Amino acid sequence: MLTPYTFVPQARLLDFMRQAADPTLINLAAGLPSSLSVPKQEIAAAFDRVFQTEADLALGYHSPDGDYALRALIAGRLSGRGVRVRAEEIVMTTGCTQALHGMIRLWARPGDVVACEAPAYYASLEVLGDLGVRVLPIPVRDEQGIDLDWVATLFPKFQPRFLVVCPTLSNPSGATLPPENRKTLLDLCRRSGTRIIEDDIYGELCENAEVQPIRAYDDGTTVAYVSSFSKTVAPGLRLGFCVPGPDYDRFALLKCQQDMHSATFCEAGFRRYLERGTLDDQLGALRKFNRERRELGLNVIAEHFPADAKVWLPAGGFMLWAELVDGTDLETVYRAALAEKVAFCRGNAFYTTPAVPAAMRLNTSRSTPDELVRGLKVLGKILHAQSHTGTPPAQREGGHGDRVHTATTAKHGDHGGKITTSETRA
Numbered sequence: 176m177l178t179p180y181t182f183v184p185q186a187r188l189l190d191f192m193r194q195a196a197d198p199t200l201i202n203l204a205a206g207l208p209s210s211l212s213v214p215k216q217e218i219a220a221a222f223d224r225v226f227q228t229e230a231d232l233a234l235g236y237h238s239p240d241g242d243y244a245l246r247a248l249i250a251g252r253l254s255g256r257g258v259r260v261r262a263e264e265i266v267m268t269t270g271c272t273q274a275l276h277g278m279i280r281l282w283a284r285p286g287d288v289v290a291c292e293a294p295a296y297y298a299s300l301e302v303l304g305d306l307g308v309r310v311l312p313i314p315v316r317d318e319q320g321i322d323l324d325w326v327a328t329l330f331p332k333f334q335p336r337f338l339v340v341c342p343t344l345s346n347p348s349g350a351t352l353p354p355e356n357r358k359t360l361l362d363l364c365r366r367s368g369t370r371i372i373e374d375d376i377y378g379e380l381c382e383n384a385e386v387q388p389i390r391a392y393d394d395g396t397t398v399a400y401v402s403s404f405s406k407t408v409a410p411g412l413r414l415g416f417c418v419p420g421p422d423y424d425r426f427a428l429l430k431c432q433q434d435m436h437s438a439t440f441c442e443a444g445f446r447r448y449l450e451r452g453t454l455d456d457q458l459g460a461l462r463k464f465n466r467e468r469r470e471l472g473l474n475v476i477a478e479h480f481p482a483d484a485k486v487w488l489p490a491g492g493f494m495l496w497a498e499l500v501d502g503t504d505l506e507t508v509y510r511a512a513l514a515e516k517v518a519f520c521r522g523n524a525f526y527t528t529p530a531v532p533a534a535m536r537l538n539t540s541r542s543t544p545d546e547l548v549r550g551l552k553v554l555g556k557i558l559h560a561q562s563h564t565g566t567p568p569a570q571r572e573g574g575h576g577d578r579v580h581t582a583t584t585a586k587h588g589d590h591g592g593k594i595t596t597s598e599t600r601a
């Protein structure tokens with residue numbers, strides 16, 4: 176039986192962000208979208224317009240809540256995805272990071288039980304670990320996301336104060352909670368008095384149009400919603416937002432104490448960009464771009480990784496989660512890869528305990544296609560060398576459910592049915 180515990184974070188965001196800035200690496204580690212997919216011309220035109228027409232406003236202080244007209248535009252976009260909120264319910268933040276950290280800090284007290292996914296985004300785990308909460312990690316066993324049987328068993332017993340969840344294209348697993356399970360999760364949480372911090376940063380990259388945020392099923396009393404345009408438009412704009420619900424003023428106060436307000440100029444420029452009405456076209460192109468890159472990555476993995484590597488097939492996004500044969504010495508693989516100037520994200524960063532499945536998260540869109548192929552081939556070569564010294568595949572039983580796919584079945588054009596599902600979702 177799982178039980179809550181305090182933990183020391185296994186990874187630091189600071190280290191990842193510093194590594195991401197190293198131009199000499201083929202970086203399959205960082206969670207950054209491709210710079211090729213950033214709509215640079217449209218953004219430049221929007222920011223030019225700000226300089227021409229509202230420079231005084233855009234270069235001055237403004238309200239901690241953020242640019243009102245921008246918040247109204249965001250509220251309109253959220254309504255289109257079933258989340259009915261008004262501009263007055265949204266606080267602009269400096270990236271999703273500030274929204275996520277703010278909500279966690281607002282709700283968590285040392286010693287509280289807080290539930291999270293396993294695996295979960297390392298930066299959320301870092302904050303939870305540093306705050307001294309007792310985590311209750313709920314397994315994500317397959318592409319369907321957080322295991323509701325565990326939620327039903329553990330939540331009544333431990334009554335977590337809240338759950339931090341990335342229900343759509345979760346980082347790192349890429350799992351997406353099916354629409355029919357979202358209401359169930361919400362009901363289970365309500366029954367145990369557990370609130371939800373819904374991190375929806377990848378929501379608009381999902382290729383299944385039926386998926387709506389959990390917040391769409393809620394009146395705002397259970398779910399605080401956080402997101403940003405870092406994965407859909409450009410991370411450097413640092414344009415995030417939070418829908419804190421009844422804790423709106425407390426959240427705005429905390430945000431104001433941290434940085435007064437987010438960058439006025441970026442908000443004004445982004446408002447102009449949204450007013451142009453091209454974001455939906457941008458998202459369509461981006462989903463296609465990401466799908467092509469994922470398929471390229473899957474094909475190379477199918478050909479070059481050991482056949483017992485298992486890759487989860489996400490319904491969108493640009494990251495792949497590959498589970499390796501038990502006994503793979505991930506540290507040795509990591510160091511060998513770095514020596515060849517290839518970085519990947521080690522799976523243990525996404526867990527709260529040291530004993531975890533050997534897995535890697537791979538970004539398929541940030542490098543050029545050439546680099547992606549080269550980088551994955553290097554990893555394949557190292558993994559093959561490892562598998563000759565590691566635990567034989569025959570000893571590897573009891574993996575992570577039957578919905579994962581071997582590298583071989585994931586080969587392009589022969590996806591064993593699963594990837595076809597995500598292809599038709601676009």
Ligand SMILES: Cc1ncc(COP(=O)(O)O)c(C=O)c1O
Binds near residue numbers: 273275374
């Ligand atoms: C799940 C998740 N939440 C939040 C963030 C942080 O986003 P931002 O760059 O908008 O601060 C990331 C970035 O990788 C992420 O993957």
